[in-house]
Amino acid sequence: MSESADLVVVGAGPAGMAAAATALDGGLRVVLIDSGAAPGGQFWRHPPLSAREAVPTADLHHGLSTYRALCATLSAHEGTGRLTLLLNHHVWTTAREEDGFAVHAMDRGRAPEERAVVLRAPALLVATGAYDRQLPFPGWDLPGVLTAGGLQSLLKGGGVVAGSRVVLGGTGPFLLPVAAALAARGAKVVAVCEAAAPSAWLRHPAALLRNPAKWAEGARYAGTLARHRVPVRTRTAIVGAEGEGRVAVVRTAALDAAGRPLPGTERRIEADTVGVGWGFVPQLDLLLPLGCDLADAGDGTMAAAVDDGQRTTVPGLYTAGETCGVGGAALAVSEGRVAAVSVLTDLSAPARPGTRRPAAERRAVARHRAFARAMAQAHPLPPAWPAWLTDDTPVCRCEEVTAGAVRAARADDAAADHRQVKQLTRAGMGWCQGRMCGPAVHCLVSARDQPYAPTERLIATPVTLGALADSGEPTTDPS
């Protein structure tokens, strides 16, 4: 199937939904494409429509009124025929063409069947979000150790409480809603280990004061955690997990200022499930091969560089949400709207929106960005985290590459970046292609102040060779 539109939006999370809605209101023909079974992305992940009644999840969400309004706008435009909403579609690559972009996807609506789909448009908006940043520790490859985001997805997407005694660890405000949601659904959250100091937020009062909604949200989580007697331990990290075939014990330790475990502070906590999150990494797989520039996001990662209209450095290519630096759903919605206004302007769409609203959205973006920067500075990766690793701790789980092997590549072959480590050790060459281990390998070999930039991945998601073979034009090849 091949379809053309004015704008293709990849990713139907908060940014993509908002962008599509604004572009549709402005008169464009839009294709909105997502790998999920329903719009919403990770933040507004919902069970499939058929299971909504049986699995209520409304209490787990934040900002649902915005979500419902966006859904209503989108479904109205499906009615007018200007919106093509493609769910269960996995975009495996994008390419620049003479008149814009081609987006190559596989329709997995009738899995395991895969059907190749190509979408073409003069403008492309990538809103692919972010994924959990993981740091390895001894035992992190045991079943029962999940990402904090994974725990949240299971809850929101299927009402699944992934464990009965849960320890959460890492850093960042995201740990709190995960803990609150798990506790509200009956899990015993034994501890939340936050590596940052409790006073860290107070160093950036201005950014916090300008975002009262965030205070309210935080207060709500704090209330839930207090009600369920969930202890939040600051300056503490999960430094190990143990168990036979599955995690049974979590080791935690208090950290010194550099993030090194303080001797004598280690505790052993019985748990069947561990959720770990060290913030997020922008998902740039579709953007990098198109050649757009990156910028330091201020949280140890590189993100797409955009102007104040969410334009990347590639003409016709826009991005909004976490791909421009992790900052949460409210920011993503505002950026999505700003990006759509830029698309309308750049395509000289007939019904241009007034200038008042875009200016307000831009102010909202600036305010949320300031808050995100403050959060990032309050929740850095502890610089001494590699002190938790033993030489036999696996860093790349797909290819079973240990911390010792990565350190040897640095020492013996002067490897100074994760790409070179990959070539020498296979770390990052397996199923996940370094999405999981890349940031950690980066920290182990690169200069400390250098943000993580992922390797370019020409194939954004695995696809079968058979489906690819059938997608091409018939060849004149004699074989």
Add this chain to the structure above:
Amino acid sequence: MKVVVVGAGIVGAACAFHAAAAGLDVTVLDRGPVGAGTTSRGEGNILLSDKEPGPELELARLSRDLWDEAAEELGPETVEFETKGGLVVASTPDALGALHAFAARQAAAGVRTEAVERVGELEPHVAPGLPGGVHYPQDAQVQPVLAAAGLLRAAVRHGARTHTGEAVAAVTGTDGRIAGVRTADGTVLPADAVVNAAGTWGGEVGRRLGAPVGILPRRGFVLVTEPLPPMIRHKVYSADYVANVASSDEGLETSCVVEGTRAGTILIGASRERVGFDTSMNPAVVARLAAQACRLFPFLRGVHLIRAYRGFRPYCPDHLPVIGPDPRVPGVLHACGHEGAGIGLAPGTGALVTAQLLGRPWRGADPAAHTGLLPDRFLTTGGVPK
């Protein structure tokens, strides 16, 4: 003799390996880490099967023996050296006839070839109904970055040094002979000889040294599947690969080469496009390679592609590498333009360059036997590439 090797790819590493072993004072200069350019973008082919009788095949035969020696010294496991053999299959009786004729000429030039009637006996999962093929037992494979890193480490054990920096200009003495290389930060590395082993960037490095050579990029994509249990034993490719390797066609050519790796992944090459240094993704190429691979091995239809990468093969207009002293700047030697054969030809190139530096044969490389690869072939009397 002080020798600066510009380029820490497989060819530069092999030059350093041999020159240092011969007792020369070697410094390897590269702006990046070992094997970060085209070396890391290929499949690690060490092939005799795809080469016409001629100067390249002569170097490839020497190089094949030197790979055995090098792997022995480095440890075959550490560089994933596998003498797996190649299997070239024909899809039609006509193509098989042409393949047999080609193999007969190679055999006359010293390549071991074995006609195969039932290819399924060598490769149980190959498509049924193929009329036959030719087995090349000498074809082998190596993990190219590990090999380059291993050769460079061995060179360092023999006394070589490495220097991170970018070559910007030659320093020449009053006699016009090279005296050193200036790097981007102003450092001058003294040299009696400079080896241009900069691969795809060899044309630019040659220009900076005052000895330009016409090296151009030819883009290629390689596909990598999910890891599987061993399914494919040899390097298996269709007979039209040979025609494409030697072709000068401007447009896209694909002819798939399929092989397993030690890690369980299956590599699928190889496309050839002349698009300059354009790095953009070409989904049509990926689809075509996938289609060809599935025709050769039908089980691949259900196997996932998890990665694709592309690189730029350095080629000369006549598809031969340029190896030897440049007559325009005494002391400059070229060792580049190996196109898609750089991994296979690296040890032979290193030995040949070393022999040229020493002025006598080295490890079986006799400069008098490889004159067809000298830079002179491109030079008019004015000293400008034709």
